[in-house]
Amino acid sequence: MLITSVDDFTLIDDNTPHKIYAQFDDLREICPVAHTSENGGFWLLTRYEDVKRAASDTNTFISSVKAVIPSDPRGIRRPPLNTDPPAHTPYRTALDRTLKPARLKRLASILEQHAEREFDALLYTSLDSSDHLGHVPGTSNIDISAQFGASFAAWVEVSWLNLEDETAPVLASTAAKWVNAWRRQDLSETSKQSGRLYELARDLLADRKAAPQDPELDPASSLLREVGPDGQPLDDELLVGALRQSLVVGMVAPPILLGDICAHLSNDRALQSRLRADPSLIPAAVEEFVRLYVPYRGFCRTPTHAVDLHGRTIPAGQPITMTYAAANRDPEVFEDPNSFILNRENINSHLGFGKGRHRCAGMPLARM
Template identity: 55%
Template sequence: MYARLRGSGPVARSGGYGGFWALTRHADVAAAAADPVTFISSVRAVVPSDPRGLRRPPLNYDAPAHTPYRRALDRTLQRARIARLEPRLREHAARELTPLVERGGGDVAQEFGARFPAWVTTEWLNLDPELAPELAGTAARWVRAWRALDREVVDETSERMYGIARDLVRDRRERPRPVAEDPASSLLAERPDGRPLAEEHIVGALRQCLVVGLVAPPILLGSICVHLSRHRELQSELRARPELLPAALEELLRLYAPYRGFARTVSKEIELHGRRIAPGEPVTLVYASANRDEAVFPDPDTFVMGRPNIAAHLAFGRGRHACAGMPLARLSMRIALEELLRRTSAIEVSGPVESARMPELGAVSVPLRLRPA
């Protein structure tokens, strides 16, 4: 469908979810993502939206309001800190993978794919380790309810995550940590225009952090495992040459970006490819389509190790709202795949694969048979 739209309707209109536009060509998606003046995030940032219509920084903010939140989070995601997290993340991955390996299989997306990212978030935010299992379960229930627009369960699970965020802010006010090591402390230390950020917005930013790192990884890992199951030669190559994993992961990110795309609205009426878009109308930037645009990536539906222009993929977005956690996401996914391949001799899909609904794209349930190494 996306290929047809790129060819004949690159600015498409859907009546679903209240109506929205979809940009499907790489050039248009990349240009819109890099133009935060025309394509703003403060009205709609995703389709479908949270059924309660809440706006949390930094995703739902435009500059300059967006900037201090993003600066505070970026401060805690520098290369040196990410490197220090690697040994602990590897321990968590090995432990959470063990039950699947010992049983000879399981649902890699719903089990390992949900639990390991909860530990990644716990380590990054310096949460109490006892919260990790609860966080994994709560976030999974929240995202299922959000996809189904189940307001009651969304409210219940979201409030629990807000409670975790409030407790975190309360603790860091009393016992602050180094700002380069702790997102809550970093947010509390920000002083735009000489004034601290509002506590409700700090809590909202941390609440968003509790979710963003738990929605995409299970889908990405599930989709990658489906691909590896279908391409046994790639499994063998990556087991024999694990140094190829970073390059392989970039191509897999291009193919299986777990979000169809985020949304914007325009600040003024624009015309694009003969279509007029008015302010207030959601415009989705379809990263999943852009990443398979044949005008940018020859043979776009095929895995090609070492594509010379792989850095052009948009799996993490682009511009001011590009994913802040991309270095942590790359590290954690590499660790997950290294551990999975190291401890198995074969990965095989063993049952029906369940696909995600809007706005995600990929596999949310992937039963695997794992042959031990």
């Protein structure tokens, strides 16, 4: 691989996982601080310690300039993802308040019922369309990621945000259309679907302003309780942005990870049998699945000053991608990193939920 100060790599035009990870392996070994001119130009970190440092040091590596690459084609910034302390703090405090153990305990049985109902509906639909020998035609196969993953994730959002039940299918459909448009960088369609998500967020905020709920149990009411660094109530449009951000992030990762888990288990029958026989192993398995198949390849930060790393200088103001998918497979940290190993001694070190102040707010809910 040619190392230059202009372009060290071109992102492979292939979504085959092992090819993507192979490129990360090459960069980690040969060029751990790499640059590309694609997507406006950015730097890529692939080593665990470098990614961890960038994610943890929010004074040097800020989120308010750009949080993802490619970024929203409309250039919109929403809290808390696209903010830095102290502006970031009240939004994060409000969301964390609604994800304490007591709240999660209340949600557990509700979400279990939603999961069973949504999965049974897909299973019975598939069985009803099977032939008399029990063979399921190709058109009736279940897509565990796009169907169950999306629908269940919508019910998780509806339950956490205390939305009306009829919102769940609308949210599932709209979020999927938004994600696909964003991936294509289709400005018109992204704006159209984002507008629908904003409508949900605005309606939710208006309802809670008229009839507040317990801030310990309701994210919108919790956000309304907070004040900014200036001691003033948070701006309504920023509150709407925070709720809209909450709607989206909870809809993107779960379908991806659920699909990865099921694909892995379908190929590893021994592990599948072991988890069925001893469900107490599932939490540990989930952590290893998150490490191995982190649903977000990475997030972006922008250095406030020039950063010297591995003999290279990243100028201030140039975006850096913290590649969690590469860091979680760094052989210097995780032995046999491309293999599933139940109960890894250092599994709690994985960066599947991020690190630092921008660690995934929904982490406790996602784990549950």
